Amino acid sequence: MTSQTQSGxxxxxxxxxxxxxGKVRLARGTILSFLLPFFVPFALFYVVPIVYAIWQxxxxxxxxxxxxGQATTVFGGFTQYQAVxxxxxxxxxxxxTLEFGVxxxxxxxxxxxxIALLLDSKLVRGKAFFRIAAFLPYAIPGVxxxxxxxxxxxxxxxxxxxxxxxxxxxxxxxxxxxVLWSIANVSTWLWTxxxxxxxxxxxxxxxxxxxxxxxxxxxxxxxxxxxxxVPIVVPALILTTVFSIIGTLQLYNEPSVLAQIAPSISSTFxxxxxxxxxxxGNNYQQAAAMSVVIAIATxxxxxxxxxLTARRALQ
Amino acid sequence: xxxxxxxxxxxxxVAASSTRRRKTDRExxxxxxxxxxxxxxxxxxxxxxIYWLVVSATKSQGDLASxxxxxxxxxxxxxxxxxxFAAQGGLFGRWALNSLIYAGGGALIGTxxxxxxxxxxxxxxxxxxxxxxxxxxxGVLVPATALALPLFLMFAETGLVNTYWSVLLPxxxxxxxxxxxxxxxxxxxxDELIESARLDGAGEFRIFFQVAFRLMTPSLVTVFxxxxxxxxxxxxxxxxxxxxxxxxxITLGLFNWNAEVARYPDLQQSVITGSLVSIxxxxxxxxxxxxxxxxxxxxxxxx
Numbered sequence: 162m163t164s165q166t167q168s169g170x171x172x173x174x175x176x177x178x179x180x181x182x183g184k185v186r187l188a189r190g191t192i193l194s195f196l197l198p199f200f201v202p203f204a205l206f207y208v209v210p211i212v213y214a215i216w217q218x219x220x221x222x223x224x225x226x227x228x229x230g231q232a233t234t235v236f237g238g239f240t241q242y243q244a245v246x247x248x249x250x251x252x253x254x255x256x257x258t259l260e261f262g263v264x265x266x267x268x269x270x271x272x273x274x275x276i277a278l279l280l281d282s283k284l285v286r287g288k289a290f291f292r293i294a295a296f297l298p299y300a301i302p303g304v305x306x307x308x309x310x311x312x313x314x315x316x317x318x319x320x321x322x323x324x325x326x327x328x329x330x331x332x333x334x335x336x337x338x339x340v341l342w343s344i345a346n347v348s349t350w351l352w353t354x355x356x357x358x359x360x361x362x363x364x365x366x367x368x369x370x371x372x373x374x375x376x377x378x379x380x381x382x383x384x385x386x387x388x389x390x391v392p393i394v395v396p397a398l399i400l401t402t403v404f405s406i407i408g409t410l411q412l413y414n415e416p417s418v419l420a421q422i423a424p425s426i427s428s429t430f431x432x433x434x435x436x437x438x439x440x441x442g443n444n445y446q447q448a449a450a451m452s453v454v455i456a457i458a459t460x461x462x463x464x465x466x467x468x469l470t471a472r473r474a475l476q
Numbered sequence: 477x478x479x480x481x482x483x484x485x486x487x488x489x490v491a492a493s494s495t496r497r498r499k500t501d502r503e504x505x506x507x508x509x510x511x512x513x514x515x516x517x518x519x520x521x522x523x524x525x526i527y528w529l530v531v532s533a534t535k536s537q538g539d540l541a542s543x544x545x546x547x548x549x550x551x552x553x554x555x556x557x558x559x560x561f562a563a564q565g566g567l568f569g570r571w572a573l574n575s576l577i578y579a580g581g582g583a584l585i586g587t588x589x590x591x592x593x594x595x596x597x598x599x600x601x602x603x604x605x606x607x608x609x610x611x612x613x614x615g616v617l618v619p620a621t622a623l624a625l626p627l628f629l630m631f632a633e634t635g636l637v638n639t640y641w642s643v644l645l646p647x648x649x650x651x652x653x654x655x656x657x658x659x660x661x662x663x664x665x666x667d668e669l670i671e672s673a674r675l676d677g678a679g680e681f682r683i684f685f686q687v688a689f690r691l692m693t694p695s696l697v698t699v700f701x702x703x704x705x706x707x708x709x710x711x712x713x714x715x716x717x718x719x720x721x722x723x724x725x726i727t728l729g730l731f732n733w734n735a736e737v738a739r740y741p742d743l744q745q746s747v748i749t750g751s752l753v754s755i756x757x758x759x760x761x762x763x764x765x766x767x768x769x770x771x772x773x774x775x776x777x778x779x
Contacts, residue, residue, distance in 0.1 A: 196596055213626045284504065301526075304711045305751045312528070350521070362774035411619045440716075445625075
């Protein structure tokens with residue numbers, strides 16, 4: 162502690178000297194050698210692919226005359242985008258994903274909020290255990306989680322189906338009209354704990370005095386949670402919603418795994434699966450256009466949501 | 477602020493307190509039972525697939541279909557592990573090693589470069605600093621899956637497809653890590669310390685590695701952990717990039733085995749045992765390093 166104060170006073174002296182020489186005057190080469198190790202790979206593997214995808218999406222393959230005509234890549238303007246927007250499978254996959262998100266994201270975040278509020282209240286014992294249990298699925302890769310759940314959905318192997326049959330319910334988790342929600346359950350299972358911890362951290366940051374004031378005003382635990390805690394964690398809820406919207410539009414792993422046992426999941430079930438199957442068919446230009454459309458849709462939805470909630474907050 | 481509140485309540489609350497207390501007591505017993513019930517039910521939901529996996533990994537292939545999924549039946553874990561690591565010429569061990577290389581190597585390099593840049597953004601004053609930081613924040617919002625296909629096309633032209641590099645190189649870039657490193661550095665490394673080290677004639681790199689790095693270590697563990705898990709769990713990028721089974725990480729390998737179960741039914745038990753083996757290291761890391769997770773998520777929630 163003392164050494165710190167000593168260096169502190171030395172620092173004050175140093176500061177005035179450095180202010181003249183200027184922190185700003187740090188050699189440009191020094192600053193760059195701190196920044197470049199990150200920004201070179203960032204440019205190569207984040208920025209360039211985006212630019213490259215946009216460029217590819219503006220190209221098209223042109224076949225020469227005759228059956229064995231040479232295929233050449235030429236500039237095609239927006240033809241690929243036109244093809245994407247005229248693709249019925251694209252709209253179907255997008256619609257399915259939106260239906261998924263409109264239900265799954267609110268359900269998951271509601272669960273996350275409830276758990277966070279309960280763990281933050283004085284009503285519960287064994288908080289550390291409950292917190293870890295909820296967060297544990299986050300440690301499990303999406304593919305592995307989907308494999309685990311696929312066994313719990315499997316008509317012949319699932320103990321859940323067994324139990325339900327025992328009490329007279331004939332459940333088929335892989336039926337065409339159910340399977341979307343079976344996927345939603347895997348996502349909810351994976352991400353509820355993660356979102357819960359973000360909300361919980363925000364709750365923990367609330368100063369205790371606020372609660373004391375509320376208590377003295379006669380507010381019960383429920384009223385405190387609803388009128389004080391929830392409004393304060395709204396920014397955390399917005400953050401988790403935006404991340405969830407981004408994740409939903411990228412949906413790929415879970416439906417791909419479940420497709421291995423559920424014939425009702427086609428290879429064009431989600432936009433990302435469709436883009437991949439188009440790329441696998443060697444139509445890279447159209448796959449690139451679809452990736453760009455998915456990315457733009459993601460940005461519109463997540464920024465749209467942020468703008469919408471920001472306006473609400475101002476009113 | 478507090479004295480004002482207390483005087484106001486002393487006068488008003490005392491009279492009402494006795495009736496109110498009886499009410500809140502009853503309320504809190506009901507509340508406690510309700511709260512515990514909700515949490516116990518949800519905890520069963522979170523743990524039951526993992527419990528099922530543990531039970532199933534101890535069963536023989538035959539018992540998988542013929543016995544109730546949540547009940548133990550015989551103990552064949554060791555035999556299953558042996559079969560798992562022997563299947564198809566020991567491929568699973570190779571996949572596990574690959575996952576370790578991708579996640580360990582990627583997260584190690586990624587954390588180091590995130591720390592350098594985060595430190596520079598927090599402690600050096602230069603023009604364009606805020607603009608660079610905004611670009612990084614924009615990078616946080618770019619979904620990694622959106623980058624995989626264009627990366628494949630680029631790598632195909634440079635001949636990097638189907639090599640270790642094709643998965644390792646893109647994995648080292650972690651914009652969220654830079655964000656965390658900047659936030660943590662600003663809080664953990666005092667300016668005075670850097671300035672006095674400069675007065676002592678230390679170069680900027682020496683200051684970073686010998687003074688700042690030690691103070692940043694706890695937060696860098698957090699950055700490392702998040703990146704390690706996200707690479708370990710990655711599936712789409714390796715799937716797009718790799719054709720050779722020898723280069724697969726565990727996730728992609730088990731996915732492929734799972735697809736082959738219809739043709740080779742014996743693989744089913746190996747998929748289950750392999751799933752258990754692949755999550756055990758992560759669960760151990762999770763339980764051992766809990767406080768680092770919480771710091772990382774708290775920083776995320778506070779912006």
